[in-house]
Amino acid sequence: KVIDLTDVTQDYKTQFLPRELFAIKKLRHRFIVTTFDSFFVSTRVFIVMELATGGDLQDMIDKLKRPVDDSKARVIFRQVAEGLNYIHNEGVVHRDLKCDNVLLFDDQKVAKLTDFGFARTSYLSPTGQSVLVATTCGTQEYCSPELLSNHPFKPKPNDCWSLGVVLYVMTTRKTPFPLRHQRRRQLKKKYSKTGITNDDCKDLIQKILEPEVSRRLTIGQILAHKWICNIIV
Known part of the structure; x- marks a missing residue:
């Protein structure tokens, strides 16, 4: 998942994104998609998750x-x-x-x-x-x-x-x-x-x-x- 910070609101940057990053690091369960890593590169946030081969x-x-x-x-x-x-x-x-x-x-x-x-x-x-x-x-x-x-x-x-x-x-x-x-x-x-x-x-x-x-x-x-x-x- 890639989030371009130039395309999101200030509220998303200051409230929703920090909460999402906190949640995906905290939550570990067999029926929760596993997040392996998250990092910033310039104005983008990269979230590395397991691949869902069956779609949604x-x-x-x-x-x-x-x-x-x-x-x-x-x-x-x-x-x-x-x-x-x-x-x-x-x-x-x-x-x-x-x-x-x-x-x-x-x-x-x-x-x-x-x-x-x-x-x-x-x-x-x-x-x-x-x-x-x-x-x-x-x-x-x-x-x-x-x-x-x-x-x-x-x-x-x-x-x-x-x-x-x-x-x-x-x-x-x-x-x-x-x-x-x-x-x-x-x-x-x-x-x-x-x-x-x-x-x-x-x-x-x-x-x-x-x-x-x-x-x-x-x-x-x-x-x-x-x-x-x-x-x-």
């Missing part, structure tokens, strides 16, 4: 021209969820989780999270509560209703929402909420379930795409859900 998840879905098979979707989703669980346990939030940021390896049998350009530390208050953040970032189709409200929000539940959108895209080949009136549709839970053939998968999506943060599944609860709890990866 969005490319795979586009080329399939059909939803991902249930058995394969379970494995990919479990791997991505374990990667997200790891970074959350390390005190990091991704904030731009989407199919494009899931890279595939080993004949598309292994999925790994990548692109920590919007990642940041998930700070805790003295009482142990997650500190709210106000920065709006990420890809709109994958953003939670609380992020789109333009009010401070908890970043970990937002990551879980995005993970739910990833699952929805794998099973339907489209995002659940069109950009027009997106937040209103989210709050009313108005999305099509056509094409989601597995009832357990449908149940999991419904519980992740829950607009009320207090009722939305956490990453631990997602991993314990019956659709993927017995998947060994």
Whole structure:
């Protein structure tokens, strides 16, 4: 990955880039893309990562021209969820989780999270509560209703929402909420379930795409859900 510093904003240079470099050095997990080195040459930043021979998840879905098979979707989703669980346990939030940021390896049998350009530390208050953040970032189709409200929000539940959108895209080949009136549709839970053939998968999506943060599944609860709890990866 090569970043030309003449093409980015000052905020990116002073906030987002340092956070990304910190995250990729800190995070080491079998479902996180490995970074070997990063260095500056003149006005460019070079980030050396493992080669994803299988492309990204969005490319795979586009080329399939059909939803991902249930058995394969379970494995990919479990791997991505374990990667997200790891970074959350390390005190990091991704904030731009989407199919494009899931890279595939080993004949598309292994999925790994990548692109920590919007990642940041998930700070805790003295009482142990997650500190709210106000920065709006990420890809709109994958953003939670609380992020789109333009009010401070908890970043970990937002990551879980995005993970739910990833699952929805794998099973339907489209995002659940069109950009027009997106937040209103989210709050009313108005999305099509056509094409989601597995009832357990449908149940999991419904519980992740829950607009009320207090009722939305956490990453631990997602991993314990019956659709993927017995998947060994």
